[in-house]
Amino acid sequence: MIQLIDLKEQFLSLKHEILKEMENVLESGQYILGPKVSELEKNISNKLGTLDAIAVANGTDALVLTLDAYGIGENDEVITSPFTFFASAEAISRVGAIPVFVDVDPITYTIDPLKIEEKITPSTKAIIPVHIFGQTADMDEIMELANKYNLIVIEDACQAFGATYKGKPAGSLGHAACFSFFPTKNLGTLGDGGMITTSNLEIANKIRKLRTHGTKIKYYHDSIGYNSRLDEIHAAILLVCLEKIDLWNQKRKMLADRYNHHLSQSTFKLPMAKTDRTHIYHLYCIGSENREKYLQMLHKKQIHSGIYYPQCLHLQEVYSDLSYKQGDFPIAESLSETLFALPMSPFLSEKDQDTVISALIDEVNN
Numbered sequence: 001m002i003q004l005i006d007l008k009e010q011f012l013s014l015k016h017e018i019l020k021e022m023e024n025v026l027e028s029g030q031y032i033l034g035p036k037v038s039e040l041e042k043n044i045s046n047k048l049g050t051l052d053a054i055a056v057a058n059g060t061d062a063l064v065l066t067l068d069a070y071g072i073g074e075n076d077e078v079i080t081s082p083f084t085f086f087a088s089a090e091a092i093s094r095v096g097a098i099p100v101f102v103d104v105d106p107i108t109y110t111i112d113p114l115k116i117e118e119k120i121t122p123s124t125k126a127i128i129p130v131h132i133f134g135q136t137a138d139m140d141e142i143m144e145l146a147n148k149y150n151l152i153v154i155e156d157a158c159q160a161f162g163a164t165y166k167g168k169p170a171g172s173l174g175h176a177a178c179f180s181f182f183p184t185k186n187l188g189t190l191g192d193g194g195m196i197t198t199s200n201l202e203i204a205n206k207i208r209k210l211r212t213h214g215t216k217i218k219y220y221h222d223s224i225g226y227n228s229r230l231d232e233i234h235a236a237i238l239l240v241c242l243e244k245i246d247l248w249n250q251k252r253k254m255l256a257d258r259y260n261h262h263l264s265q266s267t268f269k270l271p272m273a274k275t276d277r278t279h280i281y282h283l284y285c286i287g288s289e290n291r292e293k294y295l296q297m298l299h300k301k302q303i304h305s306g307i308y309y310p311q312c313l314h315l316q317e318v319y320s321d322l323s324y325k326q327g328d329f330p331i332a333e334s335l336s337e338t339l340f341a342l343p344m345s346p347f348l349s350e351k352d353q354d355t356v357i358s359a360l361i362d363e364v365n366n
Helices: 007-013 015-028 037-049 059-067 087-094 139-149 200-210 232-242 245-263 292-302 317-323 331-338 350-365
Strands: 052-057 079-080 098-101 122-129 152-156 176-179 193-198 214-218 284-287 339-342
Touching: 007 015, 015 037, 015 232, 037 052, 037 193, 037 232, 052 200, 059 087, 059 152, 059 176, 059 193, 059 200, 079 245, 087 098, 087 122, 098 176, 098 317, 122 139, 139 193, 193 200, 193 350, 245 284, 245 350, 331 339
Parallel strands: 079 098, 079 122, 122 152, 152 176
Antiparallel strands: 052 193, 176 193, 284 339
């Protein structure tokens, strides 16, 4: 089977370094929020050019804690994309706020800034643009709207570590940003992990308190918080991977360029990267009205593929009370019905990629 994301090969490429770092952590006796976590926070804030970074248990918690730290809660409205993983909206609901969806741009698949303003009401407190599949949203236009209406912008950068927008890294473009280190992310660990980046030190301090049960001093609590702490082993693994991330992202772009070149004459809708930003291709998704035919063919030929995402968030049963309906966001809905992901990872060989490409072209020509 040609894997969609080859996590085994990624681990094997770093096996000795990772096992050595894990052994060092085990021997240290410090397992939660220790020196490795602090080092990871410092290295990521330096890399992304923010004043601070706060490690948490996972990407979903990163979103929840950030919303909470900004005081967003009951009956507030937060604008976001309907074409994303559920956590982007779930975090809004978790703090008692209401997700307000806006259709996406047909090129980047990120939230369409031209459609945001009409959804802003007196209850709107924030915008969460999702840098989907590894390409950033149109952040200048979004920040302009945020400044006009005094809104908070929280980047959902969970799929975009290393992506840039006009030369600036994802994670430094809004008021705060959230990352996931789930194993399948382009920067991932061997389990769960998350990070929040911000240059607002007051918010950073609030998040640090929230992640440890709402306390600055152990056993003394002045607020209700969460238990959302990154452990030392995951931090140590991420420090090893962080040294490789630029090389891995370059390999992803090279593979994406090969897909684009060989499939350019096909009928597939191919991903497009805008010229003012770098796409790191966390996922490489192509579109076809005959998606099921290609999925079945790839499966028969032992090529792993996936659908991201089969149902838009505004049509999820849990949000039926928000009264959205089929047809409200035609671009997002079309993407959910046509896109599918091809194998993509820094450890995908050109030979295996050529097998994928040949299989698709052969099916198109049959």
